[in-house]
Amino acid sequence: MELRHLSSSQMTGRIPRRNQNPGAYKSPAQRQSELLSRLRRLESVVTELAAQVEDGSQDPRAATAPRPSGSISISSSETGPTPRESEDPSVTESSLTVSPTGQQAGSEYDEEFGRLVVDKDGGLHVGNRFWTVFCGEVDNILQAVHDVAEYSGSSSDSIMPEPGLESGPSPLSHLGFVFGNPDFAKALDGLNPMPSQMLFIWQAYVENVDPFIKVLHVPTIEKVVRELRGNFSSYGAKMEALLFAISLAAITSMNEEAVSFNFNTPRSQLIQRYQFGTEQALARADFLITKDIIVLQALVIYLSLLPHLGSKEKVWPMMGLVLRLAKSVGLHRDDDEHARSQFERETRRRLWWQICFVDSQSRRVEAPELSITPSSFDTSIPSNLDDMDLLDDVSSHLPPSHEKPTATTLCLIRCELWRLTQSLRDDATKSPESQLELLNLTKTKIETKYLGHLQLDKPWDSFIRTMATLFFSKVVELLICRQPSSQHSVATTLEPVMNTIKSVHALKSNPSWSKWRWQLQGQDKFNLLEIFRYSMIHL
Structure with a gap:
């Protein structure tokens, strides 16, 4: 056995791939966490070795210090075997043996970052404290990267379809949207835009999308966006779903040129990323059984966008769920039982009427009885007010509706047309x-x-x-x-x-x-x- 082969198998301490347990399953999040821990381990090794090198260079006795008993040098410079040495067939595993006395200094060798290889003929200590550990850690990291890449390459296990595939997403890629998948919890953080990008995304949403999907109170959400420092998940599952829906809507409203210029990423790839993030975030927020207005806002924004993303046929079946969720929280009723303040009442009105718009657009001729009718609710149309006129205060009263155009004018016209x-x-x-x-x-x-x-x-x-x-x-x-x-x-x-x-x-x-x-x-x-x-x- 050549020394190069020995150092890549026995001396690294890593179990060869053919001996791995094929039944051992690790989720994407676990694999990524393991890879990060190995990278941190390598960083700490390099840092400590650098400190030791500096200490050694300051001590002239280090160069003449005797080697520990039982250790051997791979090469004269201790930087690994030369090509000639590694190719010499006479250098075999059996020839690299030493006396058992080398085992007595195990703890000392560990402190020196050496490696002890136990063989049937005795113990072999490799005393090269830098390349032994460094190459081993790099080898482990490369193995982890290979495992993650191999896992991601499987079409059935990938958490996201590769961008640019004309065949579209795999049938399994959206199952987590309905049933949820805990393996995607940490993966969603990698889909978040950067804080600086989020400010631009929010501004695009306010200008391009908010007038058509008037379900948010802009000052309230803008405060959240401006205070955002970490990932969406730091605000909880409900707000995470809403922020992903806002990001998806903003990118949908922009053309290819604007997206490429501002994000340096193809528009289709960003839409795929934020659509996947919205779906998984909604699943994490338990949208199937939610009674939370924020989650409903995120879901309604998402459904409002589907016709513009080429998925119009998916809206109609989903509207059955939305109508049940909306009625379970009383959005179809304009009473004091469900709204604590005028602000909350206006928010609920806007959300209900957007649901009516989406339902009307997805209406099926063969099943008109499943759609919303005027007799099925008594929710009034929203007031003709700007968002700045609405205060999130239980004791506040709404000012009279304006005659001038406001941010709600288009919504009110759509109510009359509905x-x-x-x-x-x-x-x-x-x-x-x-x-x-x-x-x-x-x-x-x-x-x-x-x-x-x-x-x-x-x-x-x-x-x-x-x-x-x-x-x-x-x-x-x-x-x-x-x-x-x-x-x-x-x-x-x-x-x-x-x-x-x-x-x-x-x-x-x-x-x-x-x-x-x-x-x-x-x-x-x-x-x-x-x-x-x-x-x-x-x-």
Whole structure:
């Protein structure tokens, strides 16, 4: 046996891989913890040896000190065997034996970081205190890295699918979302953005996402984000889930160029990371049985994003769970039993109405009875107030609703449109004329109460106006097509079509609206020529 082979097996003290117990299982967290402990061990060894070298260089007697009895030198410089020595077949395991007296100084050798190899012919002490320990520790670390990489390479055991795979995530990658997996608890900390990145993510959420998913009180969450020093988990499982959902929403709202510039990471990879983190954090927070508003906020934000991530079909079955959770905490009731303060009542209203929006978007024609109806709740629409008007104080009273546009204006317009949509569905047996009259009444109400106060020179106000115009044009177009063509002139028929075409074009091309264009992702694509052709057929 060559000396090189001996030093890589017997002398390292590491059990060869073929002798490892195949039934011994270690979770990813355990493997990572073991690897870190070995790295710390190596660091301490190097530090202590460096101190000994410095002490030795200051003592001239160290160079002439006799070697301990029973020790041998691997080479004249004690830096390991030379190539010629390691290749000499005469240097065998049986020739590297010494007298048993070498065993009497075991403790001394341990202090000198030597290594004792017990053989059938006696004991061999290798007295090289640096390379013996250093190479052994490095060898163990390389083995641990190999084990972790081998574990991660298994498609069935990987906690995350590798980014960039066109085949998509494996079927097992999302099981922990429903059932939970304790092995992912420590792994989630590695998915957190850095504190400096989190401030940018939060700002992007406030500007790009919050107006569309109005479920958070911005000042409250902003305080948490600014005070964040460690991992999300340091704030508990509930807030961890919410922070992951916020991160996922912010990245979803940004285009590829913005993500690459600010994070130096592909957008798809960040979305995959934060979606996985959101799902596992929700599982850790026991979202299946939760009665906590924060966990519900995180879950509703997550479901609101799925259509924009290409997973629209997953929303409908999940909404059954959300409705049960929401009703279990009384979100569908506007009473004092569930809300201790006006602040809490407003928070609950916003959350309930966002649930209504998501439910309406995921509604199935074959099962309309499973969706929310106006008669199934009495929760009022939120007040037209900015977040700064709401104080988290039991004794505080809400100020009167503003007439001017606020951060809640779009949410309130959507509430009115939701009511209109439900009325048109319930009154499907009525004539198109009656439905068109109901549409005009709602349009007049929204124009007077909300749209009339917008300042169209501001990007956000003009965006809201265009979105409302698109909605009304599509509904008018649908109702007109249900009526005989002889009842309407060509101009009356083409007007909503042209408004639809103009609105869609503006939403896709206006550069000042780029930060809100993510709302068009995953939605039904508008084929402008097809809309025009369909309308011409019904003239």
